[in-house]
Amino acid sequence: MKNMSALSIEVGDISGTYNIFEHGGRRSDESYVPAEGLEGAAFQSGFPAAEMTQDEMKAFSDIATGAVEARKVYFYLRNRALQLWLENPKKELVFDDYNAKLERPYDSVVSLAYRVHAFLSRFGYINFGVFTRVSQRAVRPRPVKVLVLGAGISGLAGASQLQQFGFEVVVLEGRDRVGGRIATFRKNNYIADLGAMVITGLGGNPLAILARQLNTELLKIRRKCPLYEAATGNPVSKLRDDSVEKEFNKLLEACAFLAHALDIDRIGRKKLSLGESMEWLIMLQEKRVKEDQIRYWEEFNKLQSKKIDVMKKMYEHQENADLLKKKVEKDLKVLNKKQKDRGDKVRVTRPSSMIRPEDLPLIADIKLNQQARMKALREWKRLQMKKQVLETRLERLETNPPPDVYLSPNDRKILDWHFANLEFANACPLSELSLKHWDQDDDFEFIGSHLSVINGYSSIPVALAEGLDIRMKQIVNEVRYDQHGVKVTTMKGEEFEGDAILCTLPLGILKAAVRRGNGEKGNEGGMRGLDPIFRPPLPMWKQEAIERLGFGVLNKVVLCFQRVFWDPSVHLFGHVGTTTESRGELFLFFYLYKAPVLVALVAGEAAGVMESVSDEIIIGRCLKVLKSIFGPDVVPHPTDTVVTRWKSDPLSKGSYSYVGIGASGDDYDQMAAPVAPPDSDGDSKCSRLFFAGEHTIRNYPATVHGALMSGLREARIIADQFTGSPYVAVAKK
Numbered sequence: 001m002k003n004m005s006a007l008s009i010e011v012g013d014i015s016g017t018y019n020i021f022e023h024g025g026r027r028s029d030e031s032y033v034p035a036e037g038l039e040g041a042a043f044q045s046g047f048p049a050a051e052m053t054q055d056e057m058k059a060f061s062d063i064a065t066g067a068v069e070a071r072k073v074y075f076y077l078r079n080r081a082l083q084l085w086l087e088n089p090k091k092e093l094v095f096d097d098y099n100a101k102l103e104r105p106y107d108s109v110v111s112l113a114y115r116v117h118a119f120l121s122r123f124g125y126i127n128f129g130v131f132t133r134v135s136q137r138a139v140r141p142r143p144v145k146v147l148v149l150g151a152g153i154s155g156l157a158g159a160s161q162l163q164q165f166g167f168e169v170v171v172l173e174g175r176d177r178v179g180g181r182i183a184t185f186r187k188n189n190y191i192a193d194l195g196a197m198v199i200t201g202l203g204g205n206p207l208a209i210l211a212r213q214l215n216t217e218l219l220k221i222r223r224k225c226p227l228y229e230a231a232t233g234n235p236v237s238k239l240r241d242d243s244v245e246k247e248f249n250k251l252l253e254a255c256a257f258l259a260h261a262l263d264i265d266r267i268g269r270k271k272l273s274l275g276e277s278m279e280w281l282i283m284l285q286e287k288r289v290k291e292d293q294i295r296y297w298e299e300f301n302k303l304q305s306k307k308i309d310v311m312k313k314m315y316e317h318q319e320n321a322d323l324l325k326k327k328v329e330k331d332l333k334v335l336n337k338k339q340k341d342r343g344d345k346v347r348v349t350r351p352s353s354m355i356r357p358e359d360l361p362l363i364a365d366i367k368l369n370q371q372a373r374m375k376a377l378r379e380w381k382r383l384q385m386k387k388q389v390l391e392t393r394l395e396r397l398e399t400n401p402p403p404d405v406y407l408s409p410n411d412r413k414i415l416d417w418h419f420a421n422l423e424f425a426n427a428c429p430l431s432e433l434s435l436k437h438w439d440q441d442d443d444f445e446f447i448g449s450h451l452s453v454i455n456g457y458s459s460i461p462v463a464l465a466e467g468l469d470i471r472m473k474q475i476v477n478e479v480r481y482d483q484h485g486v487k488v489t490t491m492k493g494e495e496f497e498g499d500a501i502l503c504t505l506p507l508g509i510l511k512a513a514v515r516r517g518n519g520e521k522g523n524e525g526g527m528r529g530l531d532p533i534f535r536p537p538l539p540m541w542k543q544e545a546i547e548r549l550g551f552g553v554l555n556k557v558v559l560c561f562q563r564v565f566w567d568p569s570v571h572l573f574g575h576v577g578t579t580t581e582s583r584g585e586l587f588l589f590f591y592l593y594k595a596p597v598l599v600a601l602v603a604g605e606a607a608g609v610m611e612s613v614s615d616e617i618i619i620g621r622c623l624k625v626l627k628s629i630f631g632p633d634v635v636p637h638p639t640d641t642v643v644t645r646w647k648s649d650p651l652s653k654g655s656y657s658y659v660g661i662g663a664s665g666d667d668y669d670q671m672a673a674p675v676a677p678p679d680s681d682g683d684s685k686c687s688r689l690f691f692a693g694e695h696t697i698r699n700y701p702a703t704v705h706g707a708l709m710s711g712l713r714e715a716r717i718i719a720d721q722f723t724g725s726p727y728v729a730v731a732k733k
């Protein structure tokens with residue numbers, strides 16, 4: 001869910017970037033323009049248009065290592081199939097229709113076209129989701145039976161694919177509903193998503209197909225997000241907002257530089273968290289501010305002393321000049337008197353031949369003193385200019401003093417708001433995120449605006465569940481697997497047997513299951529026994545990955561009102577917290593549905609704290625925040641409220657996975673890796689346990705689309721293991 005982070009929200013922009021989508025909604029077909037052309041089809045399906053992926057190179061090694069021309073043909077065949085599927089994803093693209101629509105000369109390579117079609121179907125690039133089947137389901141003499149644990153989006157995607165591939169599938173779901181962490185509150189005309197709520201772009205996202213198949217109404221979420229100050233509820237000025245956001249982005253960049261360019265992720269043996277690193281960088285910035293201040297005052301004092309020196313010298317020169325002036329005047333008086341007494345008609349200014357020799361020493365003195373005075377005056381002038389330069393520099397320093405602090409207390413609160421937004425996106429406090437790997441999936445973002453499902457996200461899993469054999473309220477209590485097959489026992493005491501298990505239980509449940517398997521005692525949310533025991537226990541490499549990956553908390557508060565009292569043109573508004581510790585408490589409000597419903601978020605440390613706070617108190621705090629922003633008389637009492645508590649929800653034990661300190665992207669791969677029963681030699685043969693879910697997909701973790709893709713992936717892996725790979729070239733004898 002990381003892509004929901006602050007980076008995607010334009011905080012405090014009052015100009016309003018998006019104006020495309022007003023409340024009332026529109027068809028997904030209108031907001032989403034299907035990719036055009038063969039290249040567009042490849043992009044939308046997650047392929048480079050004219051390159052082979054790793055999977056393709058393995059499946060079509062003959063083409064990958066063959067002539068360039070063969071690859072060109074391959075790309076046409078692949079992209080054309082994707083294009084045909086995207087044109088109408090509501091109907092199965094059967095091979096005959098595809099083959100008939102191939103242009104000449106490509107229609108002559110039937111066997112390759114068949115393999116391409118089989119590959120794309122098996123890998124879930126075409127013919128997935130909710131569509132009309134045209135072909136007959138494959139009938140197998142002894143159908144392979146797969147037990148799917150969990151009816152979240154990954155379990156449902158995996159189950160429907162497997163069923164399509166001709167497998168017998170039974171889904172065991174502990175709750176009395178499907179969707180898992182996609183859950184929609186519905187009452188009268190009020191709708192609010194309690195779990196997943198945002199589709200993070202449609203470009204390249206397989207959810208775009210499901211949305212089109214189901215005519216899902218999507219709302220383009222406007223990025224404008226005004227912030228309101230803590231306590232006063234006053235709007236945060238755009239200027240301050242922008243400058244703090246700039247600092248926030250600089251801090252993130254500095255962390256990325258530390259972790260990736262400098263490869264620093266630990267001090268001694270201690271691995272660093274993103275939160276710790278951010279706080280250190282803030283401390284360094286504060287230190288830098290102090291150093292800048294010291295430098296500033298040193299410079300200021302230096303200039304001041306220089307100015308004083310200059311003024312002293314100017315004073316000396318002035319005094320000297322005055323003295324000399326007086327001396328010259330006095331000597332002139334003496335000379336004039338002498339000349340007058342003698343009755344001379346000559347003056348000192350007359351030609352020297354007319355000057356009396358006895359006057360010469362006095363005249364020389366006068367001249368010398370006059371020259372000395374002129375020199376003193378020139379020096380005074382030079383110093384006067386120097387003084388002016390110094391004064392200008394001092395003035396400049398005075399008008400541009402360095403900041404007293406790196407962040408004022410109010411700016412720190414706004415920065416904390418951005419941190420809370422990042423904590424929401426990762427569902428954990430920043431102090432628990434790995435500095436090095438928290439953003440390992442950053443390169444895999446989809447393109448396009450973020451959207452929400454107007455009629456509630458749960459409509460998607462509900463539609464996907466149709467036609468599947470789902471056993472509700474079957475809490476899996478024990479999972480047995482050996483070389484002959486698998487057996488699952490539920491809390492009701494019912495037993496289910498099969499050939500393989502697709503386990504989509506949330507990471508929180510798997511963590512608790514590992515602890516239970518290791519005989520650790522604990523009160524797992526007061527619901528001991530809900531976590532299945534694996535017999536034999538999961539291998540150590542799997543257990544270690546389960547422990548390393550983090551599973552965080554994110555809570556929501558739904559408030560249903562009788563009328564809208566906020567600005568209806570914004571989809572988001574933020575509330576700045578009062579302290580760093582409480583920064584995630586009700587920090588963001590969403591308004592995404594037709595009815596007057598607000599959804600407030602509780603993230604980071606606050607989410608952990610709020611787990612044990614009563615609903616009344618939480619609702620009270622929500623209303624206090626809203627009243628501070630909109631006025632006490634404007635905010636009515638809500639008609640309905642919901643507060644989620646995922647940690648204590650026994651069937652999730654948290655919200656979604658994150659890369660904690662000590663974990664990395666490799667752990668997602670470990671989570672995805674299948675498990676085979678150890679045979680007598682300790683070696684493994686046929687895998688029996690397969691894993692899907694948001695915690696098993698390295699490039700798209702913690703998201704609905706990632707969970708969906710993981711289900712498609714595992715269906716393919718299971719089908720390949722039990723029925724072979726119809727897309728691989730048959731070796732010529």
Ligand SMILES: Cc1cc2nc3c(=O)[nH]c(=O)nc-3n(C[C@H](O)[C@H](O)[C@H](O)COP(=O)(O)OP(=O)(O)OC[C@H]3O[C@@H](n4cnc5c(N)ncnc54)[C@H](O)[C@@H]3O)c2cc1C
Nearest residue numbers: 150152153154174180181195196197198476693694703704
């Ligand atoms: C509050 C919140 C907000 C989110 N927001 C977004 C968002 O905006 N966008 C986004 O893309 N993603 C979001 N996510 C993440 C997304 O919801 C999940 O990644 C995704 O739904 C997980 O699907 P899954 O199939 O892996 O697991 P789940 O949906 O959890 O499915 C697992 C299923 O297993 C069942 N189960 C558990 N234990 C047992 C047992 N012992 N026996 C039988 N059944 C059991 C559960 O009941 C559940 O139905 C959010 C998640 C949360 C919690």
